[in-house]
Amino acid sequence: xxxxxxxxxxxxxxxxxxxxxxxxxxxxxxxxxxxxxxxxxxxxxxxxxxxxxxxxxxxxxxxxxxxxxxxxxxxxxxxxxxxxxxxxxxxxxxxxxxxxxxxxxxxxxxxxxxxxxxxxxxxxxxxxxxxxxxxxxxxxxxxxxxxxxxxxxxxxxxxxxxxxxxxxxxxxxxxxxxxxxxxxxxxxxxxxxxxxxxxxxxxxxxxxxxxxxxxxxxxxxxxxxxxxxxxxxxxxxxxxxxxxxxxxxxxxxxxxxxxxxxxxxxxxxxxxxxxxxxxxxxxxxxxxxxxxxxxxxxxxxxxxxxxxxxxxxxxxxxxx
Amino acid sequence: xxxxxxxxxxxxxxxxxxxxxxxxxxxxxxxxxxxxxxxxxxxxxxxxxxxxxxxxxxxxxxxxxxxxxxxxxxxxxxxxxxxxxxxxxxxxxxxxxxxxxxxxxxxxxxxxxxxxxxxxxxxxxxxxxxxxxxxxxxxxxxxxxxxxxxxxxxxxxxxxxxxxxxxxxxxxxxxxxxxxxxxxxxxxxxxxxxxxxxxxxxxxxxxxxxxxxxxxxxxxxxxxxxxxxxxxxxxxxxxxxxxxxxxxxxxxxxxxxxxxxxxxxxxxxxxxxxxxxxxxxxxxxxxxxxxxxxxxxxxxxxxxxxxxxxxxxxxxxxxxxxxxxxxxxxxxxxxxxxxxxxxxxxxxxxxxxxxxxxxxxxxxxxxxxxxxxxxxxxx
Ligand SMILES: Nc1ncnc2c1ncn2[C@@H]1O[C@H](COP(=O)(O)OP(=O)(O)O)[C@@H](O)[C@H]1O
Ligand code: SF4
Ligand SMILES: [Mg+2]
Numbered sequence: 191x192x193x194x195x196x197x198x199x200x201x202x203x204x205x206x207x208x209x210x211x212x213x214x215x216x217x218x219x220x221x222x223x224x225x226x227x228x229x230x231x232x233x234x235x236x237x238x239x240x241x242x243x244x245x246x247x248x249x250x251x252x253x254x255x256x257x258x259x260x261x262x263x264x265x266x267x268x269x270x271x272x273x274x275x276x277x278x279x280x281x282x283x284x285x286x287x288x289x290x291x292x293x294x295x296x297x298x299x300x301x302x303x304x305x306x307x308x309x310x311x312x313x314x315x316x317x318x319x320x321x322x323x324x325x326x327x328x329x330x331x332x333x334x335x336x337x338x339x340x341x342x343x344x345x346x347x348x349x350x351x352x353x354x355x356x357x358x359x360x361x362x363x364x365x366x367x368x369x370x371x372x373x374x375x376x377x378x379x380x381x382x383x384x385x386x387x388x389x390x391x392x393x394x395x396x397x398x399x400x401x402x403x404x405x406x407x408x409x410x411x412x413x414x415x416x417x418x419x420x421x422x423x424x425x426x427x428x429x430x431x432x433x434x435x436x437x438x439x440x441x442x443x444x445x446x447x448x449x450x451x452x453x454x455x456x457x458x459x460x461x462x463x464x465x466x467x468x469x470x471x472x473x474x475x476x477x478x479x480x481x482x483x484x485x486x487x488x489x490x491x492x493x494x495x496x497x498x499x500x501x502x503x504x505x506x507x508x509x510x
Numbered sequence: 511x512x513x514x515x516x517x518x519x520x521x522x523x524x525x526x527x528x529x530x531x532x533x534x535x536x537x538x539x540x541x542x543x544x545x546x547x548x549x550x551x552x553x554x555x556x557x558x559x560x561x562x563x564x565x566x567x568x569x570x571x572x573x574x575x576x577x578x579x580x581x582x583x584x585x586x587x588x589x590x591x592x593x594x595x596x597x598x599x600x601x602x603x604x605x606x607x608x609x610x611x612x613x614x615x616x617x618x619x620x621x622x623x624x625x626x627x628x629x630x631x632x633x634x635x636x637x638x639x640x641x642x643x644x645x646x647x648x649x650x651x652x653x654x655x656x657x658x659x660x661x662x663x664x665x666x667x668x669x670x671x672x673x674x675x676x677x678x679x680x681x682x683x684x685x686x687x688x689x690x691x692x693x694x695x696x697x698x699x700x701x702x703x704x705x706x707x708x709x710x711x712x713x714x715x716x717x718x719x720x721x722x723x724x725x726x727x728x729x730x731x732x733x734x735x736x737x738x739x740x741x742x743x744x745x746x747x748x749x750x751x752x753x754x755x756x757x758x759x760x761x762x763x764x765x766x767x768x769x770x771x772x773x774x775x776x777x778x779x780x781x782x783x784x785x786x787x788x789x790x791x792x793x794x795x796x797x798x799x800x801x802x803x804x805x806x807x808x809x810x811x812x813x814x815x816x817x818x819x820x821x822x823x824x825x826x827x828x829x830x831x832x833x834x835x836x837x838x839x840x841x842x843x844x845x846x847x848x849x850x851x852x853x854x855x856x857x858x859x860x861x862x863x864x865x866x867x868x869x870x871x872x873x874x875x876x877x878x879x880x881x882x883x884x885x886x887x888x889x
Contacts, residue, residue: 407628414582415643415694416616429633505678506632 191501191508198497202490209486210264214257217479223249223256229475232274243273269480274472279480282465289363290461292373293380293453294446300385302439305392306432312393313400313431314423324393332390340383340456347379361458380457384450388442395438400431429503436499444492448485531701531734532558532581537594537604539573539580539758541587546807550576552758553594558751560701563728563735565745565766567781568755571803574738577755578704581736582621583611598702617647619702620695625711626687630679636663636690637675644697662693665730666723685716692723696731703728704736709744717741721748742781746770754778757804757814760837764844774846774855776821779862813849821858825849 218226227244228235235243244250248259263270269279308328312321331339347358358379364372403409404427412426413419449463458464462481469477501508539551551573558564566574579585581596583603596603598619603611623629631639640659641652648655656675663671666689679687688708695703705724709717725748728735739745745752745766752769754762754777762775773779780799801818804810810817816830829849837845840852848855 407623407625408631410584411623411629411639411691411694412631412642413584413586413612414615414621416612416614416646417642418612418646426631426634430631504633505635506680509678509681 191510194501194507194510195498198494202494205493206487206490209490210261210483211257213479213482213486214260217475218249218256218260219253226475229473230273232472232474235273239273246271264483269483270476272474272476274474274476279476282477283462283480283484286460286462286465288365289459290447290449290454290463292363292366292377293384293450293459293461294443296377296381297384297388298439298443298446300381301389301392302435304385305389306396306435308389308393309396309435310400310423310428310431312397313404316397316401321397324397328390328393331386334387336383336387336452337456339387340379340453343379343383344456361456363457363459363461380453380459383456384446384453391438392435396431396435399434400427403427403431406430433500433503436503437496440492440496440499441489444489444495445485447488447492449481529559530557531560531599532736533595533597534577534581535595535597537577537580537596538592539576539585540591542589542591543807548806549809550758550806551580552809554753554755554758554760555594556751556753556760556763558702558734558736560734561728561732562750563737563748564751564753565749566736566738566753566755567740567742567745569781569799569803570740571806572755573758573806574755575706576758578621578706578736578738581702581704582615582619583608584615584621613647616643616695616700617698618700619704620698620700621704621706622688622691622695622708624707626684626691627679627711629691630687632679635676635678636682637677640675640690640694640697643694647698658697659693662697663690666690666693666696666727668693683716684712685719688712688716688720689723692720692727696727696733699731699733701733702736703733704738706738707740708737710740717744724748742770742784754781757809758806759814759847761815761848762846763837764841768841768844772841772844772856772859774840774844774850774852774859775815775848776819776850777815778846779859780818783862813847821850821854824854824858 221229223244224240227240227247227249230243230247231240248256251259260270267280269283271277272279272282275282308324312324315321344360348360351358357375359376362376364376366373404423409422409427412422417426447462449461449466451463451467453459454461454464455467462484466478466481468474469481534557535555537551537554538549541548541550554573554577556564566577568574576585580592581598581603583606585592592604594604598614601614603614606614630636634642637656637659640662641655644650644655644658645652650658660671660675663675668674668686668689674682679690682690692708703724708724709720712720721744724735724737727733735748737745737749749766752763752766753760754769754775756777762769762773762778769778770782773782777799784798799818804814804817810831812829812831812833813819813835816822819830822830833849835847835849837847840846840855846855850858
């Protein structure tokens with residue numbers, strides 16, 4: 191188990207290293223030092239300022255020193271300085287992250303709960319009306335673009351229902367620290383949007399996985415012991431069937447934490463996705479790089495967590 | 511006297527009737543599939559006394575597993591139709607509620623399967639799985655169940671059971687896994703143990719050990735055993751009764767000595783011919799069965815074995831292809847479903863089994879003396 195984890199964490203570090211090289215090559219080496227400094231300085235960059243930046247980023251030194259300087263800062267948790275906004279990237283990201291986390295965690299609870307529930311029901315009542323219903327719903331939401339669903343929900347709940355209730359806001363975000371209830375109310379539609387488009391994959395995966403597991407010999411054994419069917423499904427079958435779902439959930443959450451671009455755009459949530467879109471529009475390179483590095487880190491960490499969960503779930507992984 | 515609807519059930523004595531543990535009458539199991547109705551079991555009857563052993567033999571696909579799963583009530587699909595009677599201790603399981611059959615499963619009847627690795631849940635410890643089996647039917651604390659699990663593991667010959675109880679299936683060897691399965695099956699002391707090819711997936715070296723264990727525990731627990739296997743040597747050695755299945759039907763049945771010593775059905779001759787034996791002469795004449803088992807969706811007309819049978823001409827006409835042979839008593843309590851007359855059956859078998867040398871005629875015992883687990887019927 192320990193060796194397994196050490197190996198996986200080692201691999202994760204390698205992946206992060208490779209990602210950092212890629213980002214470095216893409217943003218520093220590709221354009222060349224002058225261009226980088228000019229871009230960092232933004233539209234208002236004077237020659238004087240560009241020189242300063244060149245020096246601050248060690249752009250006047252050999253490539254490997256530039257890289258070490260940059261990575262050294264990253265390792266200390268310093269994502270760099272945004273000359274355009276005159277703020278550290280950490281501050282900008284720190285303001286955006288809670289919104290994205292709020293959106294992703296709430297939506298993930300919904301899509302996992304619904305996806306697993308509907309998948310299990312579909313598998314256990316395979317070919318029933320309920321199964322067909324869940325399958326149709328899954329296909330419908332799976333094929334629906336996020337922004338269409340998002341605007342549709344806004345149209346129905348915020349616009350059409352406006353005369354009945356002003357409960358649903360059109361958009362924007364309220365931090366949980368400002369007003370927890372408003373935070374919740376503002377996130378209902380974004381949560382639903384993100385959860386519905388994501389849940390389809392979970393319904394299908396859980397259904398397939400559950401059907402596979404229900405055909406396993408050890409399920410027949412559990413039944414042959416006289417275990418009640420409910421227990422066979424909830425304890426013996428579900429535990430195995432969830433293994434692939436855990437993987438998918440880990441990767442989806444890891445990816446989404448790096449920013450949920452469309453949902454954040456549609457609902458005006460100033461999270462990482464929204465911020466990076468703004469930054470791209472403004473050619474705000476430090477922010478783009480900072481969020482890219484952060485997103486890659488989330489994905490890698492999610493992978494490690496998935497591996498740990500695997501080991502917790504499956505003794506064959508844990509004890510080898 | 512035998513029951514005319516069920517020639518394998520002896521009804522002449524009250525005491526015998528009370529000794530009967532399992533009585534299967536005209537069992538039919540059908541699966542509706544896209545290709546048609548699979549008649550996996552088609553009118554099978556047999557019975558089993560307490561503490562006795564019934565061997566079910568037949569090529570792969572002849573309905574042996576489907577029969578045993580029907581007894582256990584493990585066919586749950588909506589496309590499955592089961593008719594007939596399965597009486598366990600006098601109680602009919604076919605008409606019983608699902609919940610009632612579930613309560614009996616594991617408690618009064620238990621089953622072990624072919625592949626002990628896939629039959630155990632990889633995520634739960636062996637002990638946990640045995641405790642679970644025990645606690646489904648006994649309202650006891652975890653500590654009590656755990657003691658039971660350790661005790662059972664010890665009785666099936668797992669060394670150091672108090673420690674190994676916490677091991678996971680993948681930490682056990684193949685033979686130990688099957689031992690653990692047996693421990694689990696017997697944990698509630700069921701009157702009936704069904705072993706469906708319990709040694710087929712195991713190393714040749716441990717097959718005999720597992721069989722010995724089943725026989726020993728059968729004595730100890732007094733359970734009746736249904737053993738399903740390709741290995742005729744095994745069945746001959748440990749069974750009291752034999753049922754030969756072909757295409758979902760019972761084609762021959764009776765006491766093991768009778769079925770192996772004086773088999774009446776050409777299919778049984780073929781099965782015996784598939785066994786390599788010490789006396790080479792007979793191998794020349796007793797050939798393995800040519801061809802493959804029929805589809806159970808379109809079972810051949812008349813005798814289901816007729817497309818593969820070499821004795822049709824002796825019956826004459828096209829009777830074998832048109833008229834279904836019924837089970838007929840060819841010796842006391844020994845039945846076979848074949849149009850050949852008893853005289854024809856006897857003389858043919860005598861010719862087939864007659865040793866060329868001057869050795870006295872082979873009896874069931876010596877015929878099947880070899881219990882080499884490699885003696886498998888082709889499947
Ligand atoms: N659930 C099912 N649906 C359709 N056909 C089945 C099902 N279970 C078994 N069968 C068919 O029934 C026949 C008998 O199978 P089985 O009892 O497993 O044979 P065996 O004698 O080798 O144990 C086979 O042809 C098999 O394909
Ligand atoms: S009834 Fe005919 S076909 Fe069937 S086993 Fe007997 S001789 Fe062969
Ligand atoms: Mg079978």
